[in-house]
Amino acid sequence: AQKITQTQPGMFVQEKEAVTLDCTYDTSDPSYGLFWYKQPSSGEMIFLIYQGSYDQQNATEGRYSLNFQKARKSANLVISASQLGDSAMYFCAMRERVRTGANSKLTFGKGITLSVRP
């Protein structure tokens, strides 16, 4: 089974509107972390936000927030007030066994392309 699932093929949003990018994950580990990265056309990978499985509150970073629903195993990224510069590929990723520290590679989803329309 895939660890990280991002099924939206491509998303379009009007500038200044909010958009939600979906991510579901699969793990039996009680301790894990979830990450979102942005990859613009230039190819660089930009870290956006992190959510730990034990965190009591949903993570927020500026215009980015994470809608973490643990029971549903979803970690959707919400971008508020979209800007043209938000057009990029967005990747959800997971790190398992956070507390033991073992096997802490990040497993990435296939990504979602977001296009912001002026």
Next chain:
Amino acid sequence: GAGVSQSPSNKVTEKGKDVELRCDPISGHTALYWYRQSLGQGLEFLIYFQGNSAPDKSGLPSDRFSAERTGGSVSTLTIQRTQQEDSAVYLCASSLAHGGGDGELFFGEGSRLTVL
């Protein structure tokens, strides 16, 4: 250096040749990762180094692929007898120790490999 440095940025080679890709992580980062990204696709995990621990090689696609990390710093990814399907961008990333769990990965700009 200030960030993760990878070289070469572009490499074109002929099928069957060996290639070496280099990664210089951020100073002080004990964890180093190699990923592969084919055109328009997600990141495929290859190998992970953490300090003096045995590396996690579970993502290497075949025995043609190998990597080493010398002195806990610079890493070299070697692909022997390259095939056309090896064409991709090879991304290196580094992070601080994983104890806290939220250690984000800092990525280099990648090495684009084209096998003719």
